[in-house]
Amino acid sequence: MNLWRDIKGTLQPFWITLGYLFKKPVTIQYPEEKRTPPPRYRARIVLTRNPDGSERCVACQLCSAACPVNCISMQAAEDADGRRYAAWFRINFSRCIFCGLCTEACPTMAIQTTPDYEICNRDVLKLVHEKDDLLVDGCGKDTEYNFYEHSGIGVVNGRGGNEDEYGPVDPKSLMP
Amino acid sequence: MNDLLISLVLILVKLGLILGVVLTMAAYLVLAERKILGRMQLRYGPNRIGPGGMLQPLCDVIKLLTKEDFVPGRADKWIFLFAPGLTALAALLSFAVVPFSPPLALFGREIPMVVCDLNIGLLYIFGLSSLAVYGVVLGGWASNSKYSLLGAMRGLAQLVSYELALGLALVPVVMSAKSFSLNAIVMAQADWPNLLRHPLAFIIFMISITAESKRTPFDMPEAENEIVAGYHTEYSGMRFGLFFVGEYINLVVIGAMTTVFFLGGWHGPFLPPVVWFILKVLFVAFLFIWARGSMPRPRYDQLMHFGWKVLIPLALLNVVVSGAISLAMNS
Amino acid sequence: MTTALFYILGIILLAATLMCITRRNPVHAVIYLVAGFFALALMFYLLGAPLVAAWEVIVYAGAIMVLFLFIIMMLGLAPQEVPEGPGWQRWLPLALLSASLMACTLLLILEDPAAGQKVGGFYLAPQALGEALFGRYAMAVEMVSFQLLFATIGAYLLGRPLPKGEDQ
Numbered sequence: 001m002n003l004w005r006d007i008k009g010t011l012q013p014f015w016i017t018l019g020y021l022f023k024k025p026v027t028i029q030y031p032e033e034k035r036t037p038p039p040r041y042r043a044r045i046v047l048t049r050n051p052d053g054s055e056r057c058v059a060c061q062l063c064s065a066a067c068p069v070n071c072i073s074m075q076a077a078e079d080a081d082g083r084r085y086a087a088w089f090r091i092n093f094s095r096c097i098f099c100g101l102c103t104e105a106c107p108t109m110a111i112q113t114t115p116d117y118e119i120c121n122r123d124v125l126k127l128v129h130e131k132d133d134l135l136v137d138g139c140g141k142d143t144e145y146n147f148y149e150h151s152g153i154g155v156v157n158g159r160g161g162n163e164d165e166y167g168p169v170d171p172k173s174l175m176p
Numbered sequence: 177m178n179d180l181l182i183s184l185v186l187i188l189v190k191l192g193l194i195l196g197v198v199l200t201m202a203a204y205l206v207l208a209e210r211k212i213l214g215r216m217q218l219r220y221g222p223n224r225i226g227p228g229g230m231l232q233p234l235c236d237v238i239k240l241l242t243k244e245d246f247v248p249g250r251a252d253k254w255i256f257l258f259a260p261g262l263t264a265l266a267a268l269l270s271f272a273v274v275p276f277s278p279p280l281a282l283f284g285r286e287i288p289m290v291v292c293d294l295n296i297g298l299l300y301i302f303g304l305s306s307l308a309v310y311g312v313v314l315g316g317w318a319s320n321s322k323y324s325l326l327g328a329m330r331g332l333a334q335l336v337s338y339e340l341a342l343g344l345a346l347v348p349v350v351m352s353a354k355s356f357s358l359n360a361i362v363m364a365q366a367d368w369p370n371l372l373r374h375p376l377a378f379i380i381f382m383i384s385i386t387a388e389s390k391r392t393p394f395d396m397p398e399a400e401n402e403i404v405a406g407y408h409t410e411y412s413g414m415r416f417g418l419f420f421v422g423e424y425i426n427l428v429v430i431g432a433m434t435t436v437f438f439l440g441g442w443h444g445p446f447l448p449p450v451v452w453f454i455l456k457v458l459f460v461a462f463l464f465i466w467a468r469g470s471m472p473r474p475r476y477d478q479l480m481h482f483g484w485k486v487l488i489p490l491a492l493l494n495v496v497v498s499g500a501i502s503l504a505m506n507s
Numbered sequence: 508m509t510t511a512l513f514y515i516l517g518i519i520l521l522a523a524t525l526m527c528i529t530r531r532n533p534v535h536a537v538i539y540l541v542a543g544f545f546a547l548a549l550m551f552y553l554l555g556a557p558l559v560a561a562w563e564v565i566v567y568a569g570a571i572m573v574l575f576l577f578i579i580m581m582l583g584l585a586p587q588e589v590p591e592g593p594g595w596q597r598w599l600p601l602a603l604l605s606a607s608l609m610a611c612t613l614l615l616i617l618e619d620p621a622a623g624q625k626v627g628g629f630y631l632a633p634q635a636l637g638e639a640l641f642g643r644y645a646m647a648v649e650m651v652s653f654q655l656l657f658a659t660i661g662a663y664l665l666g667r668p669l670p671k672g673e674d675q
Binding site: 254299300305306307309310313317325329332333339 | 534538541557558561562564565568569570573574576577580581598632633634
Binding site: 020 | 212214216218220466469470471
């Protein structure tokens with residue numbers, strides 16, 4: 001009957017909420033209890049190093065171009081051996097939306113996201129991280145990869161000397 | 177003259193006591209509501225300030241007092257400024273006739289534990305609750321905003337229509353006590369609370385007092401997901417706070433009213449009467465908070481339909497039936 | 508004392524009603540009228556009829572004036588422009604009226620600390636009123652209530668939805 005359904009529908013929620021009243025809340029009490037985010041969590045952005053300890057970043061500007069909020073800026077520079085690096089590198093975390101597009105754009109796996117989510121600050125200028133703040137010791141997610149061992153202009157090995165590389169092609173010859 | 181002075185001082189002391197207790201209760205009901213609702217939704221509710229959040233009401237008051245007291249540009253300024261006070265005042269004044277304990281013998285005098293035992297106490301409460309509408313209506317109208325106006329009109333129609341059902345639900349109570357005085361109504365429930373004697377009246381009373389106090393299943397006047405905040409959309413600072421506090425004082429008042437009319441007032445075994453009274457008030461307040469955690473808001477026309485076509489006929493029938501029964505029992 | 512109070516209340520009532528009928532803004536008029544109803548309720552109380560005083564407040568101030576406000580608000584009768592001049596000047600009469608009402612209430616309480624029983628040598632208990640209404644004047648009450656019933660049915664007939672295909 002309709003009336004019976006109405007009465008039941010009125011009383012049932014009371015029973016359910018009373019049950020919930022005595023359950024343990026699911027809230028995580030943040031400053032005291034902290035959640036461990038998964039390793040691939042996208043929070044604070046860092047610049048990682050090669051396995052041999054040198055900087056990975058080659059200042060190709062791809063991350064800066066990929067960034068939807070334009071929070072990454074840098075100045076490229078070159079060593080005597082033609083090895084590129086960033087003269088300065090700046091990420092404005094007050095603008096960053098932690099989308100992770102920069103890490104996908106990076107060809108050298110230099111720029112990476114970390115699970116460190118506690119980067120709030122009352123002073124907005126402290127959220128602008130310079131290269132010193134960004135650069136970490138360690139390889140981050142990939143411990144093997146070194147861009148110049150696979151590609152690039154002979155910095156580690158000579159030109160075309162990397163193991164998965166051909167040597168330079170002679171354009172004047174027709175031989176393959 | 178001396179006698180008059182003593183009774184005046186007594187009245188003032190009782191007033192101060194009641195004001196203090198009611199305001200503290202109202203402040204902590206806000207906290208209790210937030211915490212209980214939180215637990216019902218598997219959250220903790222406020223627990224940062226003081227042990228277990230016990231100082232939260234204080235901080236809320238400080239926050240409200242330090243906010244800007246804003247008056248919209250084309251508002252009717254003076255009505256806008258006075259309206260919140262009306263709501264809080266009407267709620268506070270209702271407590272004057274509520275008896276919270278049997279008369280106390282002190283220094284050889286019999287002191288009635290009620291500020292003023294009017295012989296028309298029930299009508300006094302009715303009068304005040306019908307005046308409380310003015311705070312809502314004038315506040316909503318004076319804000320000169322469409323949401324406020326809509327909320328005010330909803331509140332007005334809802335309060336006027338549910339007051340009828342409320343009054344009719346209380347007729348059997350008055351019949352069995354043979355008096356409008358709240359003290360006499362409590363006295364008449366010495367052996368049986370009215371809850372058992374008039375269960376249907378109790379249900380009608382609870383539903384209509386929820387609508388009358390604009391509490392959640394029937395909070396259309398401030399339905400926050402339809403009309404922003406209803407009649408107090410434009411209010412800020414402590415004037416909003418007055419509306420808010422008035423609402424929670426009202427919760428204490430309706431707890432006291434339900435206790436006096438249906439739960440037997442201060443009657444109860446073992447514990448002192450005042451404790452029984454406060455316990456019953458808190459229990460009723462919990463019922464209202466519980467309902468807020470459990471019930472969705474009906475549509476506005478459903479509310480009016482229910483009030484006029486279901487509750488009022490039912491209440492009239494209840495009056496006739498319980499009148500007939502009490503006549504048959506007497507003869 | 509009570510005679511003086513009676514005349515003071517009469518003056519307040521007249522003044523409030525006069526203010527009510529001279530207001531441009533209907534909402535302001537309603538506020539003055541409500542003040543007048545309070546004076547009237549106090550007068551009934553003074554005459555020894557607390558029940559009638561309570562009904563005056565509940566029915567007239569609490570229900571009928573509220574319905575007036577509802578109609579005013581629903582039809583948008585209140586003017587939207589803000590009048591010139593400082594607000595306190597416009598509301599001074601109301602403040603004076605309310606203050607004198609308060610003073611009268613206080614005087615009434617001080618006159619008789621036992622909540623105004625037997626003021627004016629006559630006191631109408633709620634029970635006596637009920638017995639008079641439903642005993643001596645039962646016929647008249649029933650006739651009035653039937654008239655109200657007819658009015659309700661008439662209003663329903665006027666307001667019912669027209670059957671389909673039928674014009675005014």
